[in-house]
Amino acid sequence: MHRFRLIFSTLFLFVLSHSPVAAEPAIGVAMDDFSYTDTSAEPTNQTAAHERRLAAFMAALRRDIGEGGRYRLVPSAQDGATFKVIGGIQKTSTLVQWAKVAVIDVSAKKLVLDKLYSFRGDNDESWERAEIFVSREVMAALGTQAPVALAVFDFELEDMTAASAGASAASDASYLAEVTGGVREALGQSGRYRIVDVGGEAGKAGTLRDCGGCEASIAQKLGADQSLIGVVRRVSRTEYTLGFQVRDARTGAVLARGDSGLRMGADYSWNRGAVRLVTDRLIETQQATDRARK
Numbered sequence: 001m002h003r004f005r006l007i008f009s010t011l012f013l014f015v016l017s018h019s020p021v022a023a024e025p026a027i028g029v030a031m032d033d034f035s036y037t038d039t040s041a042e043p044t045n046q047t048a049a050h051e052r053r054l055a056a057f058m059a060a061l062r063r064d065i066g067e068g069g070r071y072r073l074v075p076s077a078q079d080g081a082t083f084k085v086i087g088g089i090q091k092t093s094t095l096v097q098w099a100k101v102a103v104i105d106v107s108a109k110k111l112v113l114d115k116l117y118s119f120r121g122d123n124d125e126s127w128e129r130a131e132i133f134v135s136r137e138v139m140a141a142l143g144t145q146a147p148v149a150l151a152v153f154d155f156e157l158e159d160m161t162a163a164s165a166g167a168s169a170a171s172d173a174s175y176l177a178e179v180t181g182g183v184r185e186a187l188g189q190s191g192r193y194r195i196v197d198v199g200g201e202a203g204k205a206g207t208l209r210d211c212g213g214c215e216a217s218i219a220q221k222l223g224a225d226q227s228l229i230g231v232v233r234r235v236s237r238t239e240y241t242l243g244f245q246v247r248d249a250r251t252g253a254v255l256a257r258g259d260s261g262l263r264m265g266a267d268y269s270w271n272r273g274a275v276r277l278v279t280d281r282l283i284e285t286q287q288a289t290d291r292a293r294k
Contacts, residue, residue, distance in 0.1 A: 026072035028083035029065055029142065030106075031057050034099075035088035037127075042094060043134045044124070053127045056088065060128070064135040071142060072216075075142050077106045083142055087134075101134055105146040107225075108194075113141035139141070147194040148226055150187060151219035154198075154275065155179045155230040156209055161237065178271040179232065186275045187228075196224040211251045220249040232270055240270065242277050256282050 065071050065085075065245060076083045087101040096118060103113035115137065119130040132285030156178050166245050187193040196219070199264065208215045210231045219227035230244040246256040 025091060026069055027083070028074040028079070028081040029071045029083045029085060030074050030076050030079070031058075031062065031065070031085040034086075036090075037088065038091045040091045040093050044075040056124075057089075057127055057131045060131045061186060062136055063137070064131075065139065067143070074106075078279060081106055083112075091122060094122070097122060097126075097130070099130060099134060101138065103138060103141040104200070106287070107148040108149070109145055111142050112146060115135065147192060148197050149195040149224045150226050150228055151196045151198050151215075151224035152180065152184045152187065152224050152228045152245075153208055153218075154217055155183070155232055157231045158231050160249075161234055175268065175270050176232065179230070179274045182275045183228075183230065184276050186279055187283065190287070192283060192286055196222050209287065213247060216247040216249050216252040219247075225248050226255060230274065232274070240273075241276050242270075244274075244282070246277060246282065256285070259284060 034054065034057070036050055038050060040175050062073055063134045066073055082105070084106055085102070085106040086100070087099060089097060089099045091097045097120075099119065100145045101113065101115055101117065102111055104110070117130070117134065118135075119126060119133070156173055157176055159257055164288050184195050188195045198218075199222075209231050215227040221226075226246055226249055228244060228246045230242070233243070235241060241260045243259040244257065245254060247254055258277050260277055
């Protein structure tokens, strides 16, 4: 029996060490000690008791965040923190204290939590209850993914038919503008992405679909996390296919791509087809991935 337990334990540790969860790096969290202010005007000096309770509060909060290995405490944002937790507690009367807590997504420079809580009492038990509640709120905020800053460049037309000109070219430009606008709107409304204004930067590089991934570096200069380019391929005057590609703005690595693979209707349906493709192959896929990580 002892030998069986030993073999089982060894196997369990091997599986655990090679599992996807174990392989994921812990997310860095920086947290300074909360400030404390007593404006209750009570005659008794309780500074020593408050310092002791605040120290116990912070130790418990750091312990709760570090448990499970999903997060790791780091000294500051410069030391690899993805999030920064700040806060302060104020005692306003004998029975009432307030805790102000904020969680900042460092890379996105965005508040993911900013709340004011009240708790009654000023003893070890009341402070412990407050810590449990604040810890739960902070952990929920840390699990909230900040929107990805995405530079969505204008969709391009790859015409595989005889070249068109005049009124047809003007019509094509109008339909392409609708496609780009529709895709940007769908991505922005998903809550998963924050659309970055690309302005006239894309035009400087010419045709993005043939620039070897230069859109990633353009997106990075614009302050985006990722880039997206899209192509409408005209097969005939009444048939087309669609494709898009997403890259990491920093590394240029391809993160996602989609292709309709099917010939669809005429130019007036480009927008509908593009929005559907991006929704199915990018938005819903990323949402499913985010849910699986929670």
